[in-house]
Amino acid sequence: MAELASWLAPIATMVAAVMTAANLGPRLTGAGFAVFAVGACAWCIVALQADQTGLLLTNVFLLVVDVIGVWRWLGRAQYAEAARRAARASASRSDASLFSFQDLLSASVVDRGGMALGPVIDAMGSVEDGSIAYLVVSDGGVAGVGEVLRRFPADRLAYAEGKVIASIPRAAFEALPAIEADRWPLDARHTRSGIPEIEHDPRPSAKGER
Numbered sequence: 001m002a003e004l005a006s007w008l009a010p011i012a013t014m015v016a017a018v019m020t021a022a023n024l025g026p027r028l029t030g031a032g033f034a035v036f037a038v039g040a041c042a043w044c045i046v047a048l049q050a051d052q053t054g055l056l057l058t059n060v061f062l063l064v065v066d067v068i069g070v071w072r073w074l075g076r077a078q079y080a081e082a083a084r085r086a087a088r089a090s091a092s093r094s095d096a097s098l099f100s101f102q103d104l105l106s107a108s109v110v111d112r113g114g115m116a117l118g119p120v121i122d123a124m125g126s127v128e129d130g131s132i133a134y135l136v137v138s139d140g141g142v143a144g145v146g147e148v149l150r151r152f153p154a155d156r157l158a159y160a161e162g163k164v165i166a167s168i169p170r171a172a173f174e175a176l177p178a179i180e181a182d183r184w185p186l187d188a189r190h191t192r193s194g195i196p197e198i199e200h201d202p203r204p205s206a207k208g209e210r
Contacts, residue, residue, distance in 0.1 A: 005045035012039030025106060026076040033069030040066055099159045109137050109152065109164040109173075117166060117173045121149065124184070135164070136184065139174065150176040151185055 012035050019032030040063040047056035083100035090098040101123065109117040121136040132154040139148040150173065158165045166173065179185060 002045060002049040005042040009039050009042035009046055012042060026073045026080050030070055030073030030077055033066050033073060037063055037066035107164050109166050111166050111169055115170060117170060120164060148178045149181060151179050
């Protein structure tokens, strides 16, 4: 039993870390916390066999955290599924159709040919009418390193089947002005060409620029 636990503990912990870090929705994240709980139990067995009180207490605490994580995220999974059902059902209506903002923030932007342009980082909405002002889309990079953030105009996209469908090709997407990671545009105005204007926060940047 102790030997099995010594193998299960690190394997479960590593698998759970990947599942939760992927951030692919509440169901997978909740399952990741469940795997974390299995790993914590295995670490407790290892700690008892090795008479390591510190390791035991640490993993008892982590087990409690993992149980809360399972309850928190798997409980939310039912809401995510309800949102998807509502979106699917509304697609057949002629007067309106719905999409889930939770799904939008985990979606990828693709062109009409299905070529990936980049994942959605965030969506900025208008206070006046609640509409989407623009999306912030990542272009290139690996795990956030070397990426370029671009503001994608809301009037040039459609949402379907978990993806944002862009009405512009890759070349036009790459022509969209890059925005700074910590200074996003303040409005949603567009030029006549359809490329969004960039209006930055007037406060000086960290480099002292104005």
